[in-house]
Amino acid sequence: MKDLLRLRTSLSEEIEALLNEQIKTEAYSSAVYLSMASWCNRNGFDNSASYLEKQSYEEREHMMKLFRFVNDMGGHAISPEITNIPQEFESFRSVFEIALQQEISVTAQFNRMADRCFKAKDFMTFQFIQWFLKEQIEEEYVARRVLELFDVIGEEGTGRWEIDKHIPKVHYDGGESAK
Amino acid sequence: MQKKLSSQLIEVYKTQHGGVYQCNTKNAFCLEFGNSRSFFKISDFLNFIKKINGIDIAEMAKNTSRHADIAIVMPHYTERCFVLTITDVINLREIVNGAKFMLQLNSILRECMTTLV
Numbered sequence: 280m281k282d283l284l285r286l287r288t289s290l291s292e293e294i295e296a297l298l299n300e301q302i303k304t305e306a307y308s309s310a311v312y313l314s315m316a317s318w319c320n321r322n323g324f325d326n327s328a329s330y331l332e333k334q335s336y337e338e339r340e341h342m343m344k345l346f347r348f349v350n351d352m353g354g355h356a357i358s359p360e361i362t363n364i365p366q367e368f369e370s371f372r373s374v375f376e377i378a379l380q381q382e383i384s385v386t387a388q389f390n391r392m393a394d395r396c397f398k399a400k401d402f403m404t405f406q407f408i409q410w411f412l413k414e415q416i417e418e419e420y421v422a423r424r425v426l427e428l429f430d431v432i433g434e435e436g437t438g439r440w441e442i443d444k445h446i447p448k449v450h451y452d453g454g455e456s457a458k
Numbered sequence: 459m460q461k462k463l464s465s466q467l468i469e470v471y472k473t474q475h476g477g478v479y480q481c482n483t484k485n486a487f488c489l490e491f492g493n494s495r496s497f498f499k500i501s502d503f504l505n506f507i508k509k510i511n512g513i514d515i516a517e518m519a520k521n522t523s524r525h526a527d528i529a530i531v532m533p534h535y536t537e538r539c540f541v542l543t544i545t546d547v548i549n550l551r552e553i554v555n556g557a558k559f560m561l562q563l564n565s566i567l568r569e570c571m572t573t574l575v
Contacts, residue, residue: 284564284565
C-alpha cells in the first residue's frame with residue numbers, strides 16, 4: 280500500500296508536536312522580553328529597554344525559523360496562543376534573573392528534543408536543531424554575564440545607572456578573544 | 459492481505475460499523491460511516507482523527523442536558539456534518555484509530571523493507 284503518511288511529511292507526529300511546543304516557547308520568550316523592555320522603559324532603564332527589545336525580536340526570529348522548518352517538512356506549524364505574560368517585575372535585577380531562567384529552560388527543552396530526535400532516528404531534525412543548541416550557548420552566556428554585572432558593579436548609588444549603561448555591551452565572541 | 463474494493467480503493471481498516479479506505483489515485487482516504495462516504499486528504503484525515511479523539515465522552519455521559527446527548531463535528535474540509543451519539547463516537551473512534559494504526563504500521567514495514575533491500 281502506498282505510504283501516504285510518509286509522502287505527506289518527513290516529521291513523525293511526536294517530533295512535530297515537540298517542534299510546535301518549541302515554537303510556542305520561543306513566542307512566549309519573545310513576549311516576555313518585550314514586557315521586560317516595557318518595564319525597563321517605564322523605570323528609566325533606556326539601554327536595557329533597547330537591549331531587551333532586540334532580544335524579543337531575536338526570539339521571534341528563532342520562532343519563525345522553527346515555524347518555517349515544520350511547514351517545509353510537510354508538517355502543520357501551529358501559530359501559538361500566548362498567555363500569562365508577566366507585566367510587572369519586582370526589581371531591575373529580577374528582570375535579568377527571569378531572563379536567565381528563561382534561557383536555561385529553553386536550553387533544556389532543546390536538549391530534550393535532541394534526545395527524542397536521536398532516539399526516533401530523525402537525524403534531519405536533529406541536524407536542524409544543532410543551530411539552536413549553538414545559539415543557546417550565546418544566549419545563556421549573555422544572560423549570565425548581564426546578571427553578574429549586578430554583583431560586579433553593585434546597585435547602590437548610581438550602580439543601576441552604570442549597569443544599564445553596560446548591558447548593551449555584553450556580547451559573546453565564541454571564545455575568539457582567547458586566541 | 460489487503461482487499462481492493464475497486465481498482466482505486468484499498469481497505470485500510472474495517473469494523474462492522476464502517477471502514478477507512480485508501481485511494482491511491484487521489485492520494486486520499488475514504489471514510490465509510492453511517493451509510494455515507496467522505497473523502498479526506500491525508501492531513502485533513504489526521505486532523506479529523508484529532509477532533510474525534512478530542513470529544514469528551516465522559517462529559518457527554520455525565521451531563522444530563524439534552525444538548526450533551528450528541529456531538530457535532532463539522533470539519534470545513536468535508537461537506538458532511540457528523541452528528542454523533544456517544545455510541546457513534548465510540549464506533550467512529552475505533553474505526554479512525556484503527557486506520558491510523560494500520561497506516562503507521564504500513565510506514566514502519568515499508569521502511570524496514572527498504573532498509574533490507
